[in-house]
Amino acid sequence: MTMTDQLTRSPSALRVVLATPLYRGATLALFFSGLGFSAAAPQIARFIVDELGGSLTVAGLYYLTNLTALAGGYFVGRRSDHTGRRLGPFRFCAMAGFLGWLGIAFSTQLWMPFAISALVLAFAGAATSQLFAAIHDELQTNPSPAGDGIVSYVRMSLTLGWVVGPVAGTFLGAQLGLRAMLVATAICTLAQLLPLGTLRDHTPRAQATTAHNTDAPSPKTHVSLKAMGPLLAFTGLYILVYAGEPIKYAYLPIYMNDQHYPPALSGAIIGIQPLVELILMPAAAVVARRTGMLNLMVLGALFGVGANAIFALSASPSGLLIAQILMGGVWGVFAGLGIIVAQRLLPQAVATASAIFISAPAVSSALGGVVGGIGVGAAGLPLVFLAPSALALTAAFGLLVLQTRLGARI
Known part of the structure; x- marks a missing residue:
């Protein structure tokens, strides 16, 4: 079989994404995630200065709270690998992001965004990693020659959200105020849950065969x-x-x-x-x-x-x-x-x-x-x-x- 024949018979990655509930839902969820996070990212320093009276130096220190995301992501990821569940932790992290951004939007003291970001939003970013883990499991269960392309298309939606978000955040901040913009960010973060609905995890093939193969890898x-x-x-x-x-x-x-x-x-x-x-x-x-x-x-x-x-x-x-x-x-x-x-x-x-x-x-x-x-x-x-x-x-x-x-x- 020639390379041309292989490409002709290979399923289109985009077609597979649109036809598969998990891939399709993850694509929309990641767009909402990118849209919300990127709308707030360029405006949060101005919020700290204009709304809470912080200095430019203090506002710059806010970004150091992002370092806790590494620990939060590792904790969620390790727990997910231990249980083999992806979408449950995803929903937990999306809800944490919603509550975190909503809490920042209604902050009245300078220390509040710092504490909320370090302790609550540390888990929000792990929602994205859980979706990619779920996609990996789906590809293990239902392998596709277009697998890398599928991941790439799903990842593109996150980038598209980051293209639209800064413009939308600037517009909302100017028209409705920075607090309203942060509420919109919280809503976008919560909206990640909608495209996936009540979809459940697919058990990876390696896990499914464990009962028949003692050498198969365990989630634990x-x-x-x-x-x-x-x-x-x-x-x-x-x-x-x-x-x-x-x-x-x-x-x-x-x-x-x-x-x-x-x-x-x-x-x-x-x-x-x-x-x-x-x-x-x-x-x-x-x-x-x-x-x-x-x-x-x-x-x-x-x-x-x-x-x-x-x-x-x-x-x-x-x-x-x-x-x-x-x-x-x-x-x-x-x-x-x-x-x-x-x-x-x-x-x-x-x-x-x-x-x-x-x-x-x-x-x-x-x-x-x-x-x-x-x-x-x-x-x-x-x-x-x-x-x-x-x-x-x-x-x-x-x-x-x-x-x-x-x-x-x-």
Whole structure:
């Protein structure tokens, strides 16, 4: 059978997503998740300053509360792998997100958003990891040659939410106030529950055969730190790549304003990245079948090296636009394939793997904040972007080493 015949007979990933209740529901749920979180993220610092009287320095410290998401995600993921249940923990985490954002919306004291974020919203992000674990289980039960494409399409909906959310959040904040915007974020977080309705977990094939095969893996399999080594290494390298994002979003708008770019031009430069990312995500899944996922991620990290170098060395709008297109290439690869790689690096505990990987941006935000603050003080704008370029180069080298050690595994 030729390659053309195989592609012709292979089911369309998009068709499978639309036809399968879990995939279809997860796609809509992740859109609501991305929409809500991204609407609040750019506005929460202004809420702390304008509504609660905090200083800019105190508002910046709020983002450090995201670090608890790593512990919360790990706890939920480990519990999920222990029981084999995904959608129950997903619903718990979505409800935690709803209550957390609602609590922040009605906060009257400066300490309240910090406490709520650290203690309640720490579990909200794990809702996403539970959905990807459920999708993995479904693919184990009903394997599909379009599996990677299915995950990529579902992941695209989360990115689409992050495209729409900041615009919607800005509009709601301006028209109805920041508290109303945060209430809307809470509603979007709760809306994750609707597309999945009363859908129940599918028992993975490995679990279903346990009664007939004593060697089959059990949901209660203990995962050692050594077994998690490749996953932790991959996640650490992903953190290095992602650290450029908080630096870019903190300082690129300031730089463009200092250069007196028209608002429409600045918006076009910022907005081109997620559009390129959405276009490239399904293509990355196809290309990775030929090149290998980690090999493609090495290229993606090198795109990040080039993009940040252009930010640092180019003062022209066309240069910044090219850099943003390259950044779209970075996230077209990492956003589309990262969760798949994480799960394959720890197949006996996919919920734990998903939670650790998806919690990584919180650590990246803290790292990016520290590196960006030190870098802008030492080198100023736009040379601060040489720092994330160096981090991405380190990540590219590390991914190449990881790929060499894992061989054909990924």
